[in-house]
Structure formats: structure tokens, C-alpha cells
Amino acid sequence: xxxxxxxxxxxxKDNRITSSEGLLFKTEDKLExxxxxxQAYKFFGINYSKFFKMDGLSKAGFIAAELLSEKIQLEKNxxxxxxxxSSSQDTDLRFQESMQNFASPSVFVYTLPNIxxxxxxxxxSIQSENAFFITEKFDPELMLDYAEIQLKNLACExxxxxxxxxxxxxxxxxxxxxxxxxxxxxxxxQLPKIYATTNE
Amino acid sequence: xxxxxxxxxxxxxxxxxxxDMEPSDIENExxxxxxxxxxxxxxxxxxxxxxxxxxGIKLTDPNQGKEIxxxxxxxxxxxxxxxxx
Numbered sequence: 001x002x003x004x005x006x007x008x009x010x011x012x013k014d015n016r017i018t019s020s021e022g023l024l025f026k027t028e029d030k031l032e033x034x035x036x037x038x039q040a041y042k043f044f045g046i047n048y049s050k051f052f053k054m055d056g057l058s059k060a061g062f063i064a065a066e067l068l069s070e071k072i073q074l075e076k077n078x079x080x081x082x083x084x085x086s087s088s089q090d091t092d093l094r095f096q097e098s099m100q101n102f103a104s105p106s107v108f109v110y111t112l113p114n115i116x117x118x119x120x121x122x123x124x125s126i127q128s129e130n131a132f133f134i135t136e137k138f139d140p141e142l143m144l145d146y147a148e149i150q151l152k153n154l155a156c157e158x159x160x161x162x163x164x165x166x167x168x169x170x171x172x173x174x175x176x177x178x179x180x181x182x183x184x185x186x187x188x189x190q191l192p193k194i195y196a197t198t199n200e
Numbered sequence: 201x202x203x204x205x206x207x208x209x210x211x212x213x214x215x216x217x218x219x220d221m222e223p224s225d226i227e228n229e230x231x232x233x234x235x236x237x238x239x240x241x242x243x244x245x246x247x248x249x250x251x252x253x254x255x256g257i258k259l260t261d262p263n264q265g266k267e268i269x270x271x272x273x274x275x276x277x278x279x280x281x282x283x284x285x
Contacts, residue, residue, distance in 0.1 A: 053216070
């Protein structure tokens with residue numbers, strides 16, 4: 001097994017969900033992001049009624065974390081370090097639109113990108129460190145640097161890192177797991193290559 | 201079942217994103233919160249918006265909510281008395 005293959009990840013993009021082991025799910029037609037996530041939810045037999053109340057960003061992150069949790073243990077001391085470039089812009093715009101008539105409370109609660117971290121934490125009973133960075137593009141070194149600080153400070157025991165972007169119905173989700181400091185160091189330099197491969 | 205009861209059930213399902221639920225799945229007496237449909241505090245806010253948007257009713261006393269939103273029956277009764285549209 002190459003070093004690359006030891007990194008456990010989930011990728012969601014262009015109507016396809018893949019993992020470090022291969023294709024998990026795809027739809028033939030290009031669906032709206034929300035519809036695609038709902039189809040994936042049903043396909044994988046996930047049972048969590050609050051899923052349908054989530055915004056698109058949270059749905060995407062929730063499904064990716066759910067699938068990754070089948071391969072790795074998400075636990076109380078798992079840190080969550082995510083980033084994207086579009087923040088919660090799609091939901092922000094939906095909320096702005098709703099304000100023309102009656103502002104929607106259920107849309108408002110998702111007008112921050114880090115809400116997805118709360119959703120994942122609730123689902124997996126995580127009570128550890130979390131952060132959500134806004135960066136122009138996928139920057140694994142930023143997330144690994146921050147993860148290293150948290151691991152060294154014993155703020156968490158392992159980390160779920162992720163690029164989670166959703167904008168204008170286009171989504172790009174890449175979640176991966178960092179088991180410990182040694183694993184983290186072995187991942188440096190590999191992630192841009194793996195991420196690029198998943199986009200092919 | 202009155203048209204209002206059915207209309208309310210359809211609105212609740214749509215507004216609160218109760219996926220895979222049909223109006224016939226909700227009994228008029230079912231508790232909307234707690235052990236019934238399991239709605240939460242954000243859902244309660246959505247129901248307040250629904251009353252104003254669809255029936256022109258503004259709730260001035262938040263304490264009324266617990267009684268009004270107990271079930272579809274209590275909601276329908278309140279709407280029939282106070283609706284302005």
C-alpha cells in the first residue's frame with residue numbers, strides 16, 4: 001500500500017461520492033446540490049430526521065462525516081478543522097431573500113459556515129476543539145498546521161479535517177482523517193496530490 | 201377533517217421540512233412538540249411566522265405559544281377565532 005492510500009477520505013463532487021477505496025455513489029443526471037445530498041442520504045440508509053432541516057452546506061458535511069465514520073472512529077475528543085471559500089453564502093442569500101417577506105428562523109440558524117461543525121458534533125457526540133477557516137482555495141497545510149497545534153496542546157486526540165465548499169449549486173467536499181501527530185506529519189505534501197486526483 | 205386541518209398539516213410538513221411525511225400521518229390530537237412530532241424551538245419560531253404569513257395573526261404574548269401549538273386541533277381552533285385573512 002502506498003502512503004497515499006493510508007489517508008482515509010471522502011470526496012463529494014459532481015454527483016459522485018468517492019472514498020479512499022473507490023466510488024461509493026453517483027447519479028447519472030446532474031442534480032441540484034440539495035437533491036443530490038437527499039438521494040445520497042436515502043441511498044446509504046442514514047436515519048437522522050434532522051438532516052432534512054439542514055442547509056446544503058451542513059447536509060454535505062454531515063453525509064461526508066457519516067460515511068467517513070464507517071471507517072474511522074469519531075469520538076468525544078475528535079477535533080474538527082474545516083475550511084472553504086464561500087462561507088455560508090448560499091444560505092445567507094436565501095435568508096436575505098426571505099427577509100423581503102417573512103424572515104425564516106430555520107434558514108437564519110444556518111447563516112454561519114461553522115454550524116455544520118455543530119451538526120457533526122451533535123451526531124457523533126464530539127465535544128472537542130473545532131474551527132472553520134475561510135480561504136481562497138483548498139489549503140491543507142493551513143488545516144494541518146492548526147491540527148498540529150491542537151494535537152500538541154492535547155486539545156484533541158485525532159482530527160477530522162475538511163474542505164467543504166458549496167456555492168451556486170456547485171459543491172466540493174473533501175474530508176479526511178488525521179489519526180495522530182505522526183499521521184499528520186506523514187500527510188504533509190501528500191494532500192494536494194490526492195485532492196487533485198479526486199478532481200479528475 | 202376540515203380543510204383548515206388539512207391545510208395546516210400540509211403547511212407544517214412543508215415549512216418544517218418533515219421529509220417523507222404525509223398529512224395523514226399527523227393526527228389532529230398529536231402533540232407537535234415533545235414525544236409527538238418532536239418539533240424543536242426553531243420549529244416553534246417557524247410556526248409563529250406561519251400564523252402571521254398565512255393567517256395574518258401576530259402573536260404578541262410568547263407564552264401563548266405552548267397552548268396554541270399543542271396540536272393541529274389547538275392551532276386550527278386559534279386560527280378560526282383570530283384569522284384576519
